[in-house]
Amino acid sequence: MGPSRCPWGGCAHSAGQGGCVPQESNGPTDAYAAIAKADRLTQEPESLRKWREEQKQRLQELDAASKVLEQEWRERAKKELEEWNLRQIEQMEKNRVNNRASEEAFLKESREEDPGTEWEKVAQLCDFNPKSSKQNKDVSRMRSVLISLKQTPLAR
Incomplete structure (x- = not known):
């Protein structure tokens, strides 16, 4: 018997000799054919490649x-932030001017010591309109006392 190829293929020794181990193979045994097959499997179709390039460009x-x-x-x-800051600065300056003017007027009024004008000063600070009162307590009696004192001041 001459040397024969192994029944599993890929071995160079004869079938009669022991130690032949079958080689597992999922494809061609030729190395170049395996590389070519892998290239064909990994190579994208032209339409997918074109779509990926277009998608990349779009992104x-x-x-x-x-x-x-x-x-x-x-x-x-x-x-907008700069404009808002400018408006805030302008508004703060207006508030300062108004507050100074109202403080000066209040101090001027509080320094006046005209006898008999005390109740008028109190009446200016009070709100005598019962509908606009925002308090929850009943202040109608105090309001009526202040109104009567405003109309007929106490004589000393």
Whole structure:
């Protein structure tokens, strides 16, 4: 008997010799054929490759557009914040001027010592309209006393 190939293929020794271990193979035994098959399996179809390139280009355009839009929003927000700060400063200055004027008027009135004008000063500080009163307590008796004192002041 001459040397014969192993029944499993791929072995160079004869079938009669022991120690032949079958080689597991999922494809061609030729190395070049296996590489070619792997290349065919991993290679994408032309339509998928074209779609991926278009998708990549679209995503880059969207990223660039979103960056431009974000920059515009930042600039607009910065401008609005500066305007708001200016309005706040103007409003605070107006409040300061008004508060100073009202404080000066109050101090001027409180320093006046005209006899018999005490109840008029109290009447100016009180709200005599019962509908606009926001208090929960009943102050109608106090209101009536102040009104009567305003109309007929006490004589000393």
